[in-house]
Amino acid sequence: MSLKAIRYENNSLEILDQLLLPAQSKYIQVKGVEDGWKVINKMQVRGAPAIAIVGCLSLAVEIHNKHFESKKELRQDIEGKLNYLVSSRPTAVNMKIAAEELIALVNEYSKNAELDLDTMKSNFIQSIEKMLEKDIADNRAIGEHGASKILLSIPGDSLVRVITHCNTGSLATAGYGTALGVIRMLHNMKRIEHVYCTETRPYNQGARLTAYELVHDKIPSTLICDSMVAALMKHRNISAVIVGADRVAANGDTANKIGTYQIAVIAKHHGVPFYVAAPQTSIDLKIISGDRIVIEERPDREMTHIGEHRIAAKGIPCWNPAFDVTPASLIAGIITEKGVFKPDELVREFAS
Numbered sequence: 001m002s003l004k005a006i007r008y009e010n011n012s013l014e015i016l017d018q019l020l021l022p023a024q025s026k027y028i029q030v031k032g033v034e035d036g037w038k039v040i041n042k043m044q045v046r047g048a049p050a051i052a053i054v055g056c057l058s059l060a061v062e063i064h065n066k067h068f069e070s071k072k073e074l075r076q077d078i079e080g081k082l083n084y085l086v087s088s089r090p091t092a093v094n095m096k097i098a099a100e101e102l103i104a105l106v107n108e109y110s111k112n113a114e115l116d117l118d119t120m121k122s123n124f125i126q127s128i129e130k131m132l133e134k135d136i137a138d139n140r141a142i143g144e145h146g147a148s149k150i151l152l153s154i155p156g157d158s159l160v161r162v163i164t165h166c167n168t169g170s171l172a173t174a175g176y177g178t179a180l181g182v183i184r185m186l187h188n189m190k191r192i193e194h195v196y197c198t199e200t201r202p203y204n205q206g207a208r209l210t211a212y213e214l215v216h217d218k219i220p221s222t223l224i225c226d227s228m229v230a231a232l233m234k235h236r237n238i239s240a241v242i243v244g245a246d247r248v249a250a251n252g253d254t255a256n257k258i259g260t261y262q263i264a265v266i267a268k269h270h271g272v273p274f275y276v277a278a279p280q281t282s283i284d285l286k287i288i289s290g291d292r293i294v295i296e297e298r299p300d301r302e303m304t305h306i307g308e309h310r311i312a313a314k315g316i317p318c319w320n321p322a323f324d325v326t327p328a329s330l331i332a333g334i335i336t337e338k339g340v341f342k343p344d345e346l347v348r349e350f351a352s
């Protein structure tokens, strides 16, 4: 069983086709930006950080093998391809932030008369390659900060029972994970009593991906249906809910997988702290609040079928938003690689 969502070496990029998991573990090659756009849009690779990394690496692979006549031509090609990759999925901000940073970088290189075309291209590719290691380092820091914060809220050396939603592990990032990274850190500290992961209908990231990671790591866990969260909180003493994020607005409102908002409401009712774990690359200070976040709507078929098997009546109209927005008022803390912050502390901590 492989948990590496992304394989990149010697200018060759492969992604683990997550539409086939858990039944089949198969890597497919990404030969350039068009392939990158497609595997992201089809959700063969998904997860806010992984989307940005695969998108940018698909550009690196493409330009590595391509001849350019001038620095200007290289810059223009990079700008166009990055803006195209941003269109692959609208809600997660990571690809947009990466595109903005890389466009600023390539413009800086283009204006630098001391950089020749080949050096500009290799420096640009290296800046993309650094995203892989940085994401893993950020995830481990998120794990440490999150574990420390959660352990502060429980008595003595007691163990933690947590609920998580969707998939935020190695299959959503370059490795280790965000919310699931916090869970991995708690498990490594021998402080996890039990993890409850939700199925996360309709794409089933929880049943197909998070359960896959929890079993792989031998973390004590139970799969529950999305509809079971309230009953679980009523009958079990849950220490915390830890979820990921696709886009955190400046006021702390957070867009995450559909179903997150209702878990936050249930957690509030039961007095369970609700944490969002996300790297700075998921925080969008340009959006003042969650009602400005574009919510992607996915095809009806993702609800009406499981694979080729129809599970809903033919002809029934569907509403299939892939995300919802949890208001900052329901969020106890936002766990980042720089520390854990209250929602209203984000601008102070992250405004450059």
Ligand SMILES: CSC[C@H]1O[C@H](OP(=O)(O)O)[C@H](O)[C@@H]1O
Pocket (backbone or CB within 6 Å): 046, 047, 048, 049, 165, 166, 167, 168, 169, 172, 173, 178, 179, 205, 243, 244, 245, 246, 256, 257, 258, 322
């Ligand atoms: C660290 S992954 C963050 C986020 O992305 C997932 O969405 P999707 O599977 O549609 O790409 C999910 O909302 C995770 O919480």
